[in-house]
Amino acid sequence: MTRPRPDAATIAFVGLAIVAAAFFILPLIALIVRSPWSHALADLTAPNVAEALRLSLVCSLAAAALSAVFGIPLAWVYARIAFPGRSVVRAITTLPLVLPPVVGGIALLVAFGRRGVFGESLDAIGVRLPFTTAGVIVAETFVAMPFFVITVEAALRSMDRRYEEAARTLGADRARVLRTVTLPLIGPSIAAGLVLAWARALGEFGATITFAGNFPGTTQTMPLAAYLALETNIDSAVLLGLVLLAVSMVVLIALRDRLLGSA
Amino acid sequence: MPKYVAVLLVSLALVTACGGAAIQATPSPTARPTVAPTATTTPLTGKLTIFAAASLTESFNALAKEFTTQNPGVTITPNYAGSSALVTQIINGAQADIFASADEANMQKLVDAKLNSGDSKIFANNKLQIAVQAGNPKKITQLADLARNDLIVVLAAPSVPVGTYGQQAFDKAGVKVTPKSLETDVKQVVAKVSLGEADAGIVYSTDVKAGGAKVEGVTIPDQYNVVAKYPISLVKGTMNESAAKAFVDFVSSAKGKEILASFGFIVP
Numbered sequence: 001m002t003r004p005r006p007d008a009a010t011i012a013f014v015g016l017a018i019v020a021a022a023f024f025i026l027p028l029i030a031l032i033v034r035s036p037w038s039h040a041l042a043d044l045t046a047p048n049v050a051e052a053l054r055l056s057l058v059c060s061l062a063a064a065a066l067s068a069v070f071g072i073p074l075a076w077v078y079a080r081i082a083f084p085g086r087s088v089v090r091a092i093t094t095l096p097l098v099l100p101p102v103v104g105g106i107a108l109l110v111a112f113g114r115r116g117v118f119g120e121s122l123d124a125i126g127v128r129l130p131f132t133t134a135g136v137i138v139a140e141t142f143v144a145m146p147f148f149v150i151t152v153e154a155a156l157r158s159m160d161r162r163y164e165e166a167a168r169t170l171g172a173d174r175a176r177v178l179r180t181v182t183l184p185l186i187g188p189s190i191a192a193g194l195v196l197a198w199a200r201a202l203g204e205f206g207a208t209i210t211f212a213g214n215f216p217g218t219t220q221t222m223p224l225a226a227y228l229a230l231e232t233n234i235d236s237a238v239l240l241g242l243v244l245l246a247v248s249m250v251v252l253i254a255l256r257d258r259l260l261g262s263a
Numbered sequence: 264m265p266k267y268v269a270v271l272l273v274s275l276a277l278v279t280a281c282g283g284a285a286i287q288a289t290p291s292p293t294a295r296p297t298v299a300p301t302a303t304t305t306p307l308t309g310k311l312t313i314f315a316a317a318s319l320t321e322s323f324n325a326l327a328k329e330f331t332t333q334n335p336g337v338t339i340t341p342n343y344a345g346s347s348a349l350v351t352q353i354i355n356g357a358q359a360d361i362f363a364s365a366d367e368a369n370m371q372k373l374v375d376a377k378l379n380s381g382d383s384k385i386f387a388n389n390k391l392q393i394a395v396q397a398g399n400p401k402k403i404t405q406l407a408d409l410a411r412n413d414l415i416v417v418l419a420a421p422s423v424p425v426g427t428y429g430q431q432a433f434d435k436a437g438v439k440v441t442p443k444s445l446e447t448d449v450k451q452v453v454a455k456v457s458l459g460e461a462d463a464g465i466v467y468s469t470d471v472k473a474g475g476a477k478v479e480g481v482t483i484p485d486q487y488n489v490v491a492k493y494p495i496s497l498v499k500g501t502m503n504e505s506a507a508k509a510f511v512d513f514v515s516s517a518k519g520k521e522i523l524a525s526f527g528f529i530v531p
Binding site for chain 2: 109110113114115130131209212213214215216218219220227228230231232234
């Protein structure tokens with residue numbers, strides 16, 4: 001190893017690293033620079049924006065809650081119960097991680113739409129999902145829950161099983177072990193999974209607009225409002241973008257120790 | 264360390280290789296017919312990017328096919344979306360040679376941004392229809408029916424031309440309609456009706472025609488109907504002005520009009 005060669009490589013790498021960092025930083029600066037600060041407050045409290053913000057918060061929190069209620073059992077089954085076809089089922093249920101959200105929306109529409117494969121029976125009992133707020137929550141849960149499940153499943157797999165075994169030998173049944181040993185031990189991962197799922201739900205666009213449509217007050221969430229505002233009022237679109245950016249920053253800062261280590 | 268340098272060099276080589284390939288990919292004017300295309304002295308070549316309203320999808324695909332048959336050196340890349348989305352893309356720097364809008368308001372946005380080249384001209388007109396499922400199971404016969412609360416009505420967003428036209432028609436008929444969704448372009452409205460998720464929507468008569476067997480149209484009387492005017496214009500900074508001009512002329516030619524009319528447009 002001679003001296004100049006590593007130097008050249010280092011310079012090249014630092015140069016590429018700067019390009020990479022700028023690639024993420026510049027758009028955020030632009031969003032802040034272009035924000036209509038003079039009338040930001042008025043724009044933010046405009047009925048459409050306030051409605052979209054409220055709807056986004058309600059739906060994303062509901063999606064995160066549903067992800068936890070159904071996701072903890074699912075992750076537990078994957079981590080603790082061996083059954084035939086587990087890897088296949090597991091792959092299918094985590095597919096939305098990589099599936100384009102619009103495809104998820106189309107799949108939901110042909111499955112649970114009014115004329116969908118399973119939707120006709122839902123319709124018969126009075127459950128209607130497309131064009132409803134419930135539909136938004138379903139679409140958001142569809143894309144968000146896999147994030148929760150893989151986080152919790154990883155924690156269940158990597159935790160020290162001896163605590164569970166000790167509790168079992170001391171006479172605790174499975175339910176008690178789960179309640180008093182397992183869940184407290186993976187608590188931080190459940191919290192992290194909740195935040196990840198919530199953030200994903202908050203940013204959801206493709207599945208929502210495809211499955212639930214777009215109407216202010218019922219299905220128009222922040223990302224949809226931002227997208228449509230771009231065609232009429234770019235100031236409002238930038239501002240909506242900035243709000244979503246601020247929310248994402250808060251999430252990232254709250255999670256930074258878990259996701260990034262303490263940098 | 265030399266390992267990293269090697270990786271870097273390989274990736275650089277890949278990047279340049281890809282770049283080279285992209286540049287070489289311009290179409291070569293091979294296999295040209297011996298018959299000269301209509302009224303052009305030098306053969307047209309190169310790429311043409313056309314931003315056209317969603318309602319023009321089928322007709323412009325047919326126009327592009329005919330145009331490239333006459334001018335085999337030209338490759339056309341169409342981009343169909345709501346006119347408002349398209350003009351926003353152009354204003355924000357999307358490379359387009361031609362813009363065809365479904366209304367004059369969005370064409371005016373292009374003019375206001377000084378991104379048009381030459382005057383726009385109206386090349387087609389369209390009328391509104393109520394799109395319903397085939398067989399009209401909900402017995403929808405007039406605009407006033409869309410106010411019924413047992414119906415799921417889906418419209419295009421007000422930023423999209425057909426959304427505004429639809430609202431004008433409702434106003435003329437004195438009908439107040441509460442839609443369940445405001446879609447991003449007219450094709451999404453047709454899709455929701457043909458999937459059976461919506462019972463009715465306001466679309467162009469050409470979209471009903473293009474929508475296939477699952478949708479049918481309910482006529483809106485002329486007194487309430489709105490005539491949509493479709494302007495077309497060159498976009499400033501077009502990389503291929505001669506071909507772009509030729510395409511715009513072709514759209515208004517006898518053959519172009521014949522194609523547009525075959526899709527249900529009213530040609531001036």
